[in-house]
Structures are given as C-alpha cells and as structure tokens.
Amino acid sequence: MTDIAHAARLVAEAPCDGPDGPSGSALAAALRHGGLLEASLTLEELFQALVAIGRASLSAGRLFEGHVNAVKLLNLYAPEQRPDGLLGIWGADGPDPVRIEGTVLRGQKLFASGADVLDHVVVTARNEDQVQLLLFSRPQLAGRLFPEEWQVSGMQATASGRCNLDGLSPDHAVCIGGVGDYLIEPHFQGGVWRYGAVQLGGMQALTAITAEQLQQRQQEKAPLQAMRLHRMVTACETARLWLRQAAQAVERPEATADDAEASILARLLTAREAVALMNAMDEALGAASFATAHPADRIRRDLSFYIRQANPDGLALGAMARILDTPALRERWIG
Structure with missing residues (x-):
C-alpha cells in the first residue's frame, strides 16, 4: 500500500x-x-x-x-x-x-x-x-x-x-x-477536477499557516480574526465537497460526456474560493506575510498563478452554454 x-x-x-x-x-x-x-x-x-x-x-x-x-x-x-x-x-x-x-x-x-x-x-x-x-x-x-x-x-x-x-x-x-x-469527454475537460484538488492542497496549506500564526500572536479569539479564519476553513471545505462530487461523477465507469460539467464547475468554484481564502489570509496576517521568507509568500504566488490556468473564462462560457442548451444539463444544474 x-x-x-x-x-x-x-x-x-x-x-x-x-x-x-x-x-x-x-x-x-x-x-x-x-x-x-x-x-x-x-x-x-x-x-x-x-x-x-x-x-x-x-x-x-x-x-x-x-x-x-x-x-x-x-x-x-x-x-x-x-x-x-x-x-x-x-x-x-x-x-x-x-x-x-x-x-x-x-x-x-x-x-x-x-x-x-x-x-x-x-x-x-x-x-x-x-x-x-x-x-x-x-x-x-x-x-x-x-x-x-x-x-x-x-x-x-x-x-x-x-x-x-x-x-x-x-x-x-x-x-x-x-x-x-x-x-473525448468526460476525459478531456472532465479531468480538470485534478487541477482543483492540487489547488485545494495549497489552500489547506495557507489555512494551516494562518491558524498557526494567529495562535502564536494570541489573536485567534479576536472576533475579526476568527471570522477570517472561518472564511478560510469554509473555502477549503466548499472546494473539497465540489471536487469530490466531480471526481466521483467523472471517474465512474458509466460516466458520460455530460458529467464533465461537474468537473468544470468544481474547478471554477475552487478558483473563486481560493481568491476569497487568500484575501482573508492577507487581512489576517497583514504585511508581514508578504516578506519573501514568510512561509505563505511562495504558496500565495504559486496559487495565484495556478488558478489562472488554463483559460478559466473559456471554461465558464463553454460550460454555461452547454448547460443552457442541453435539457438534461439544465435540469441538473438550474432545475
């Protein structure tokens, strides 16, 4: 094993x-x-x-x-x-x-x-x-x-x-x-959940760094700081739930091309949650976290770059066009 x-x-x-x-x-x-x-x-x-x-x-x-x-x-x-x-x-x-x-x-x-x-x-x-x-x-x-x-x-x-x-x-x-x-879908764009899973790992790393540093500063119980950390925790969990749902849909033996939309939507949501998480971290840790020696600095730069790959706007536009034009997809995602 x-x-x-x-x-x-x-x-x-x-x-x-x-x-x-x-x-x-x-x-x-x-x-x-x-x-x-x-x-x-x-x-x-x-x-x-x-x-x-x-x-x-x-x-x-x-x-x-x-x-x-x-x-x-x-x-x-x-x-x-x-x-x-x-x-x-x-x-x-x-x-x-x-x-x-x-x-x-x-x-x-x-x-x-x-x-x-x-x-x-x-x-x-x-x-x-x-x-x-x-x-x-x-x-x-x-x-x-x-x-x-x-x-x-x-x-x-x-x-x-x-x-x-x-x-x-x-x-x-x-x-x-x-x-x-x-x-051929769902093996092409349907595979982007894997990007998101890696990015989720970076999000978790930043959350752990923030929690540790707030505790070291004895600020973890300050209402605003607790609220920021809460936002980071929920960002990670939201992304995790969407990505796991997408992986299970796309990777099952009977998966169809329509299942790729779950992966695309999860990947796009992960990027949005990552942005919210990094904003909350910046507010929580302040200017100190932008020092090149700070443990969050490289992860922030890497994650900020990574979530911009590849062509997220094109992914979003294509997904919504297919959802609106396909009755089964519209029923699944809009109702």
Whole structure:
C-alpha cells in the first residue's frame, strides 16, 4: 500500500536548491522516491494524493497532476505503451501551434511543465481539423527544450518553458489512440477536477499557516480574526465537497460526456474560493506575510498563478452554454 503521507513529506522536505525554494529536479526526485508514480490508487486515494502533494508543494502537485493525466490517457488509449518514470502532457500552443504537415511536425509547445525533469511526455498535435496524441521520450527532445524561458513570479519550479518540435518526424513518436480521441469527454475537460484538488492542497496549506500564526500572536479569539479564519476553513471545505462530487461523477465507469460539467464547475468554484481564502489570509496576517521568507509568500504566488490556468473564462462560457442548451444539463444544474 502506498504511503501518501510519506510521499508528501518527501516533497515537503525537498532541499531548497532553486531560486525560489526547491527546484524542479529536487521535487521530481521526491516524487520518484515517494512511490506514487507507479502506484495503483483508488479514486479516493488519488484524490487524497493530489491534495497532499499540492499541500506540500503546488509545483510538485502540478508535475504529479500532469503525470496522472498522461497515465490516464495512456491507460485509455494505449495501455501497452505506458513507459516508466515521470510523465507529463503538453497541450498548450502559442502563435505557432504544433501540427502535422506531411511527414514532419511544425510548431512549438508553450507551458511545457517539467521541461527540465520529465522522462516521457505526451504532446498534442493538430492533424488537419483533429488532434493526435504523440508520446516522446526525453532523449528524443534533446536540444528542443527551453525551461530557462519560464520567467514568472509563481510556479517557478515547474519550469514550464517552451518545446520546439519543428522539423521532428511524428514517426519517431508513439501514436496514442486515434485522431480526435484526446478531446473525448468526460476525459478531456472532465479531468480538470485534478487541477482543483492540487489547488485545494495549497489552500489547506495557507489555512494551516494562518491558524498557526494567529495562535502564536494570541489573536485567534479576536472576533475579526476568527471570522477570517472561518472564511478560510469554509473555502477549503466548499472546494473539497465540489471536487469530490466531480471526481466521483467523472471517474465512474458509466460516466458520460455530460458529467464533465461537474468537473468544470468544481474547478471554477475552487478558483473563486481560493481568491476569497487568500484575501482573508492577507487581512489576517497583514504585511508581514508578504516578506519573501514568510512561509505563505511562495504558496500565495504559486496559487495565484495556478488558478489562472488554463483559460478559466473559456471554461465558464463553454460550460454555461452547454448547460443552457442541453435539457438534461439544465435540469441538473438550474432545475
């Protein structure tokens, strides 16, 4: 049985060898030694693992969530092709989207999380008007990865730089599933509950820091401070309930495309609750928590960045359009 607490503790104790805490290499090493990458987890265990790793480090949680995503896609569409090691998936395109043109790939991937540490990566490539999944090993991408271009204030350790696939033959990759499989629901946007579970871990970490510091200051019984801490606690629990409901709906064997809306709504709610939680924390802890050495500072920056990925406005608009246009969804969510 995998010890989730032990795996999370390894992440939390990773050496601070980077410019903003533990580096991606240190976090990846902790994930590899923790035993979660190869573990067969129940849905409840997976939920707990995502939250626990996110609570220990949001950057590590992002890497772990990407691994889980890649493994799920491989299990769905090419179980015999699953490699060992730390996996990830890169789906974000920039001005030059990755596409298959004849016998070569063109374009570049952005937000390539773990560009400096992944062993294998699944990338999305346009094939005419559909999407094909391609699996590459790290050696195949030698000289094509630019993690140093990741210059942001939050989630620095994910090293989510650029990957240049221009000129590479798709024949060098392993095709995962058929053209268009990647976008099939509820396995596409339906999987965003996993983002939210990692973010919930960061929310819990900030709540624990706030509670501890208010007690150290002997302010925990001050009415305004107690009210702020109460808001943080209820934000965590609200997000947890929505995310667990979404996970149970999306991951059941008989799940349908309509179940993806539960995951999307839960992910969006988690972001809103995270904002409310951080506002309450800022009021409770004051200016002191903005010192770079304060335990809340990096988590705040990481969480503030993480909840903006990826395209939450597009998710919300798409979800509401489908809910309004689909009688069964309208009945479920509006009544």
